[in-house]
Amino acid sequence: MGRRRVTIGGEAAGHGGPRHFERSHRASSSHTSRRCGSTLAGMFSRFRFLRRLITRKPGTETSALVVGSTGSGKSEGELVDLVRLADRRDCAVVLLDGHGPLAFAAASHWAARGHEPRIVYEPLDATDRVLGWGVLPRGSFADPARQRLEDAEAREGLSQCFMSQRNLTTLNDRGYTKEWLDAALSLCLSQPEPVPLPSLLAAFRVGTPEYERLLRSCGDPRTVAKFRDVEHVKRRNPVQYELFTSPARRLLELTCGSEVVRLRSRPGPFRWPEALRDRCLVAFDGGGIRSRELKRTVFLLVALAVIHAVRRHFAEARTPLPVVLVLEEAGALGLATPFVQLALQELRKAGVAIHLISQSSLDFGDPAFFQSLLGNAPRQIWYQCLSPADQELGAKALTNATFDPDAVHFTRVRSVPEGKSLASPWRARMRRVIDRYFKSPSLQEQEYRTRLATLRVGERLVRDRTGVRRERVRPLRPPRVPGGFETFTRAVIGRVRERPLYLPPLPPETSWHPEPLPDAAERLRVEAAEAGE
Numbered sequence: 001m002g003r004r005r006v007t008i009g010g011e012a013a014g015h016g017g018p019r020h021f022e023r024s025h026r027a028s029s030s031h032t033s034r035r036c037g038s039t040l041a042g043m044f045s046r047f048r049f050l051r052r053l054i055t056r057k058p059g060t061e062t063s064a065l066v067v068g069s070t071g072s073g074k075s076e077g078e079l080v081d082l083v084r085l086a087d088r089r090d091c092a093v094v095l096l097d098g099h100g101p102l103a104f105a106a107a108s109h110w111a112a113r114g115h116e117p118r119i120v121y122e123p124l125d126a127t128d129r130v131l132g133w134g135v136l137p138r139g140s141f142a143d144p145a146r147q148r149l150e151d152a153e154a155r156e157g158l159s160q161c162f163m164s165q166r167n168l169t170t171l172n173d174r175g176y177t178k179e180w181l182d183a184a185l186s187l188c189l190s191q192p193e194p195v196p197l198p199s200l201l202a203a204f205r206v207g208t209p210e211y212e213r214l215l216r217s218c219g220d221p222r223t224v225a226k227f228r229d230v231e232h233v234k235r236r237n238p239v240q241y242e243l244f245t246s247p248a249r250r251l252l253e254l255t256c257g258s259e260v261v262r263l264r265s266r267p268g269p270f271r272w273p274e275a276l277r278d279r280c281l282v283a284f285d286g287g288g289i290r291s292r293e294l295k296r297t298v299f300l301l302v303a304l305a306v307i308h309a310v311r312r313h314f315a316e317a318r319t320p321l322p323v324v325l326v327l328e329e330a331g332a333l334g335l336a337t338p339f340v341q342l343a344l345q346e347l348r349k350a351g352v353a354i355h356l357i358s359q360s361s362l363d364f365g366d367p368a369f370f371q372s373l374l375g376n377a378p379r380q381i382w383y384q385c386l387s388p389a390d391q392e393l394g395a396k397a398l399t400n401a402t403f404d405p406d407a408v409h410f411t412r413v414r415s416v417p418e419g420k421s422l423a424s425p426w427r428a429r430m431r432r433v434i435d436r437y438f439k440s441p442s443l444q445e446q447e448y449r450t451r452l453a454t455l456r457v458g459e460r461l462v463r464d465r466t467g468v469r470r471e472r473v474r475p476l477r478p479p480r481v482p483g484g485f486e487t488f489t490r491a492v493i494g495r496v497r498e499r500p501l502y503l504p505p506l507p508p509e510t511s512w513h514p515e516p517l518p519d520a521a522e523r524l525r526v527e528a529a530e531a532g533e
Contacts, residue, residue: 061091061324061353062464063344065373067390068383070359073458075102077381077473078326078357082106086115091322091351092276094306096299098329100287105476107496108489110281112479118281120270120501121493124260124298125288129502132268134194135301136185137308155185157308157339161300164334165254165293180204180248183226190220197265197301198256204249206231255297260289264298268503272309276323296333303327303335307343310350320351330356331363336373344376360387380463384455395448398461399441402468407439 068074079102085093086109097103100123107121122131137154159181163171171178184203188195191214202210218224234241255261275282284302286295306325313321327335336356343352356373364370374380374397382394411434418429451461458473481488 061085061322062378063348063353063376064355064379064381065377066355066357066381066383067361067385067394068359068381068460069386069390071457072383072385072455073460073473073475074357074381074383075328076458076475077383077460078102078328078355079105079109079476080473081355082326083109083113083476085324086110086118086281087113089279091324091353092279093281093324093326094302095281095283095326096286096302096328096335097284097326098286098292098295098299098333100285102328103283103285104287104489106281107283107493108485109476109479111489111492112481115281116492116496118279119492119496120275120280120282121285121496122264122283123285123288123493124295126497127259127263127505129497129504130263131270131501132264132266132503133270133272133305134267135197135265135305136188136194136199137305151186151189154189154308155182157304158185160337160339161297161304162251162255164296164300164337166251167334169338174247176244177247177251180245181251183223184248184252186220186223187214187218187227190218190223192217192219194267196262196267198262200252201249201256203227204245204252206234254293258294258297260294261297261301263503263505265301266503268501270501272305273313276306276309276313276321292333296335299327299333299335300337303340307339307347307352310347310352314347314350320349322351322353324353324355326355326357328357329359329363331358331360336364336369341369341372341376344373360385361390361393362387378465382452382461382463384457384459385452391449391452394452394461395445398448398463398468399445401463403441403444405438407444409437409439409443411436 066074066078082093082095082102083106085091095103095106103121107119110116110119120131136158137150159171159178162181163169171181184200187203188199195214199210199214202208202214205211215224215227230241230244233244256265284299286299289295303325306323310321310323313319327333327340330336340354344354356377358364361367361370364373370393380397382398385391385394413432413434415430416433418431448461455461456472458475460471460473462469462471478485479488483491
């Protein structure tokens with residue numbers, strides 16, 4: 001019999017039928033040359049990757065979005081990154097942990113590696129010594145237009161902190177609430193010296209000494225005139241006054257009435273710009289408080305202060321201020337607010353890198369908002385996902401980055417007769433045909449869904465600008481210290497909290513009771529008496 005020829009066929013990407021081609025000696029040589037060329041191209045590609053890896057600047061930290069079910073190892077992976085960032089000594093780290101174990105473990109490893117002078121640890125359930133800073137920033141710009149611009153940005157950020165308590169995204173459809181909330185913020189931001197955050201409530205306590213002091217020292221005449229005008233409304237019709245101001249006042253009472261916020265929102269020796277320039281390692285531990293609303297309020301105020309400090313430093317010095325802001329349980333606590341999203345979009349060149357950690361994409365609520373976070377996070381880390389919605393979303397994100405139209409699913413070998421003009425098919429020469437069937441996009445997505453559902457604890461799929469890779473996190477062992485891990489950590493926290501940065505407790509706040517509104521009969525008697533006079 002004659003020499004058999006081998007034909008290799010395959011299915012084109014996106015097409016259903018197999019494709020065939022004949023391989024002769026000439027085709028074999030050309031195929032070998034193409035294979036050698038692809039091998040050399042792969043070697044040069046690896047060389048370029050290694051060169052980029054070696055020459056990459058160690059101080060460039062990118063924002064990251066971490067998604068994984070509970071117990072998948074995402075906190076252990078973030079702890080490794082926190083220790084790595086601290087050992088580099090070229091950026092500040094601000095950790096906001098709503099549960100507490102990550103902040104506690106990070107403080108222990110930081111101290112064991114010689115970073116205790118840089119540590120600032122603040123448990124939210126502490127009342128004896130607390131970390132206080134000026135929540136209502138006061139700029140000192142000579143240009144009035146620049147000062148008004150800074151005040152407008154501060155008002156917008158603080159308004160988002162207050163709206164998060166009511167799960168509101170905008171106040172554009174609530175005219176009175178937005179008007180008087182901005183008026184109260186303008187009144188406190190126009191003071192010559194920084195005032196505590198609870199002073200916002202004094203703006204609605206007409207006639208009290210604190211209210212009069214705020215109006216006397218206010219540097220904005222238009223704001224003073226606005227509050228003086230509404231005083232006449234209250235004297236003439238108290239019910240109308242409540243219709244105007246009570247929505248904004250109730251929105252402020254949820255935040256300013258909290259003891260946790262009242263203790264920490266007063267001006268103190270701690271300054272965020274100096275702490276970030278000194279590359280401090282700041283950890284907020286919210287494990288001792290059960291209320292999600294209180295954690296959310298304090299964490300949003302901290303994030304706002306960090307973003308405001310970096311933005312002002314970049315505007316003045318035109319140099320980046322490297323800061324890594326870690327938001328643990330960002331979805332469940334509602335920490336991914338619009339000003340955090342704006343920082344992801346705008347402050348990368350200013351030095352801000354934000355790590356958003358969440359158990360599920362569903363915790364963020366709006367799917368479009370989570371898609372926006374994916375678009376602004378150059379580094380995406382996927383741990384084991386037990387939710388089908390997370391598996392679906394993660395599979396799409398990973399497949400889009402790694403889709404290969406030439407990936408072979410399976411092959412099939414069959415024999416076909418070579419000539420049709422022969423009289424007998426038994427004497428026809430046969431040739432082997434190899435049909436290749438390629439992986440469709442849906443099949444590759446299904447493979448990633450299976451991998452996301454079956455990842456082991458500590459395993460993760462990382463997508464960055466270089467591609468997608470599978471990693472396994474090696475958990476850090478507790479430091480070997482005398483007395484044990486927990487005893488050593490509590491001793492470190494005790495020494496840290498004895499510094500003069502922390503403020504002593506405040507005296508109890510005097511209760512203020514609003515005047516009861518007169519009923520209709522009493523108002524009629526007063527009007528009749530005034531008419532008789």
